[in-house]
Amino acid sequence: EKDHLLHQLAQTLHTHRQKSRAQNAASLQGLHAQRVAMHHAATTLQSESAQLTQLTALLTSNTSILQDSLRQADAVIEGSANHPEPDIDELLVAPTVVGNQLYELVAEERALADAIFVLGRAVERGRIAPQAFARVTRGLAREWYLKKALVRKIGRGMGLAE
Structure with missing residues (x-):
């Protein structure tokens, strides 16, 4: 057991x-x-x-x-x-004739860009015909290109960076 x-x-x-x-x-x-x-x-x-x-x-x-x-x-x-505060003419008027020409060209170039933009908007809304848009835009673009080229040329001549 x-x-x-x-x-x-x-x-x-x-x-x-x-x-x-x-x-x-x-x-x-x-x-x-x-x-x-x-x-x-x-x-x-x-x-x-x-x-x-x-x-x-x-x-x-x-x-x-x-x-x-x-x-x-x-x-x-x-x-x-x-x-002292600068004279306003010193800010708005270029010291040289070439500088004034550059200011005017840049303003015209910007105006052309704005005009092309507004024309594009007008075509989108149907206010002008596409054929008229194409014709006018080609002319404006050609002028815009020439102004840009002239601005670059003047800028290089003045020693400004692109």
Whole structure:
């Protein structure tokens, strides 16, 4: 009877051990997946932390550049308060004949561009015929091109950048 009890006890312990082992094996797979996920998350966090550090450095640099620019702008504003106001003729009239010609050509060029735009709108709304639009636009575009070429030529002659 004692042997029978010992055998039954051994059988029960063996069964419990098998169940525990099966449970541990099942939980090991989940724990391994969690470990891999946590390792991946830690790597991602380190990468994002490095990116944030770079972004912080960039923002700090940009902030200091902006503050320097603002200080310079404030200094220019304060310095300009001491200058006398320019004569209006100096602003509106070019100092040379060629400069005046350039002003007039640029104004005419812009006017031609506006005229072509308005003609396009008129065709869209049906106020003028497409044939008339094409004829007038060709003439205006030709004149516009010639004015632009002359403006560029004068600009180069005066040493202005294009």
